[in-house]
Amino acid sequence: MDLIEIDNLFFRRGERVIFDGLSMRIPKGRITAIMGPSGTGKTTLLRIIGGQLKPDSGSVKVDGVDVCSLSRKGLFELRRRMGMLFQSSALFTDLSVFENVAFPLRLHTDIDDDVIRDLSLMKLNAVGLRGARDLMPSQLSGGMARRVALARAIALDPDLLMYDEPFTGQDPIAMGVVLSLIKSLNDALGTTSVLVSHDIHETISIADQIFVISDGQVIGSGTPAELQQHNSERIRQFMNGLPDGPVPFHYPADDLRFDLLGGDA
Amino acid sequence: MIRYLRLLGQSALGFLESLGRASMMWGLAIWGLPKRGDFSILVKQIYHIGVLSLVIIGLSAFSIGAVIALQFYTQLFRFGAQDTVGLGLALVLLRELGPVVTALLFAGRAGSAITAEISLMKTTDQLAAMEMMGIDPLQRVVAPRLWAGLLCLPMLTAVFNVVAIWGGSIVAVDWLGADRESYWALMKDGVLLWDDLVLGMTKSVVFAIVVTWIAVFQGYNSEPTAEGIGLATTRTVVVSSVAVLALDFLMTLVMYGDFQ
Structure with missing residues (x-):
């Protein structure tokens, strides 16, 4: 059973084509990773799934609902069932840790303050930061901020959790914490997790399924083991972290000699 | 030639497009507030936008009132009409200086703060996280600031007028020695409720809508970079100042331009 169905997605930013007929299916209840070099539009893809960006053409369905054709109101309803962890954590800087986690509960439910307090503390406990409830976001380390953001993302028990580069800029211990949290939250809550990353080792260790995208298309998909044995050179280049190969090291440019001898400058 | 025409067309289209987006944003936001009973965010914004502007408004009002009274007095004294200082000051303030100067100060003090705050929230993904x-x-985010600005600027204008008239009375009456009773009596007789007070406050309401609208839109529409925040903040102050001055001329023309 697939929670997200993306068909023939086209998206461009100015002149640059980001997605060129991309299609993928993301199954329910599993951890799916979307990988690819920086700048291939992985974050853009999450924003399209969340309806923050509209594709030029193609369809994106979440639980059978076409995201692109939803009204503003419908979109906001749908997003209550999604949680997203931003790369920058995106905590509300004017609210304390506790209020950040309580925020979606306060706005979307009518439950009593006592219950909101208990629920928020449970979410904070799940990420190990119940003791940090009174701190302000400016007092948190990067790793702690990401865990608070995670607690906030799961506050409404979403069906879909999206992680944007959850491992970037984390020290090894924080990385391990985030890894095990993603895994345990997925298993405990029964959520579908979509993870965007280019950290190969971490991703391989928790993902059930991986899509590799490059040049606006899926160039390979499968379980981590399958991809490591893949017969395509591009995928092996990526999975093994080789600097040059079919995915070029150089941004498209004129011949170096021509450029140094005057070029068009 | 064709190139200049095309540039002109492009910038006109760009202007219309952002005007359209700004209008949609305003429309969606202005209906946004009274729903969830979130009275506390509005109060917080009124504090930030209104109460914290009181100091600069009060100080400017006092010195402007004092300076105008001084100038009026020295000129009118030559004709022995120094007792009409109060009336002249009140008319100038209620009709023009009160609404205009308060709006300009408001744009610099509160408008820039609104823009900077919203664009920083955008840069740090806080708005996206909320969505x-x-x-x-x-x-x-937008609605409480719009409403707070709409409520605060007219009230600040009223404060400005009162403080400036008081400052003028200190200079003209207490210091220079104009007759206290005529200062106030001539003002009371000469100032009309509709022509001076209501029309002046109408200007202030229009300025409130325009300045908060510009501030909020510039913040919401800024480039999510450090440079973008700076640009957006500057644009808020520049665009709202020009808009206030231009609108003031238009409104004065409509309100007081009928000489027949």
Whole structure:
């Protein structure tokens, strides 16, 4: 059973084509990773799934609902069932840790303050930061901020959790914490997790399924083991972290000699 | 030639497009507030936008009132009409200087703060995070600021007028020695409720709508970079100042331009 169905997605930013007929299916209840070099539009893809960006053409369905054709109101309803962890954590800087986690509960439910307090503390406990409830976001380390953001993302028990580069800029211990949290939250809550990353080792260790995208298309998909044995050179280049190969090291440019001898400058 | 025409057309289209987006944003936000009973965010914004502007408004009002009274007095004294200082000061303030100077100060003090705050929230993904939680930032972030600005600027204008007239009386009456009773009596007789007070406050309401609208839109529409925040803040002050001055001329023309 697939929670997200993306068909023939086209998206461009100015002149640059980001997605060129991309299609993928993301199954329910599993951890799916979307990988690819920086700048291939992985974050853009999450924003399209969340309806923050509209594709030029193609369809994106979440639980059978076409995201692109939803009204503003419908979109906001749908997003209550999604949680997203931003790369920058995106905590509300004017609210304390506790209020950040309580925020979606306060706005979307009518439950009593006592219950909101208990629920928020449970979410904070799940990420190990119940003791940090009174701190302000400016007092948190990067790793702690990401865990608070995670607690906030799961506050409404979403069906879909999206992680944007959850491992970037984390020290090894924080990385391990985030890894095990993603895994345990997925298993405990029964959520579908979509993870965007280019950290190969971490991703391989928790993902059930991986899509590799490059040049606006899926160039390979499968379980981590399958991809490591893949017969395509591009995928092996990526999975093994080789600097040059079919995915070029150089941004498209004129011949170096021509450029140094005057070029068009 | 064709190139200049095309540039002109492009910038006109760009202007119309952002005007359209700004209008949609304003429309969506202005209906946004009275829903969830989130009275406390509005109060917080009124504090930030209104109460914290009181100091600069009060200080400027006092010195402007004092300076105008001084100038009026020295000129009118030559004709022995120094007792009409109060009336002249009140008319100048209620009709023009009160609404205009308060709006300009408001744009610099509160408008720039609103823009900087919203654009920083955008840069740090806080607005996107709110959207992804199913919470509309137009309702949660933009609407309270719009409403607070709309409520505060007219009240600040009233404060400005009162303080300036008081400052004028200190200079003209207490210091230079104009007759106290005529200062106030001539003012009371000469100032009309509709022509001076109501029309002056109408200007202030229009300025309130325009300045907060510009401030909020510039913040919401800024480039999410450090440079973008700076640009947006500057634009808020420049665009709202020009808009206030231009609108003031138009409104004065409509309100007081009928000489027949």
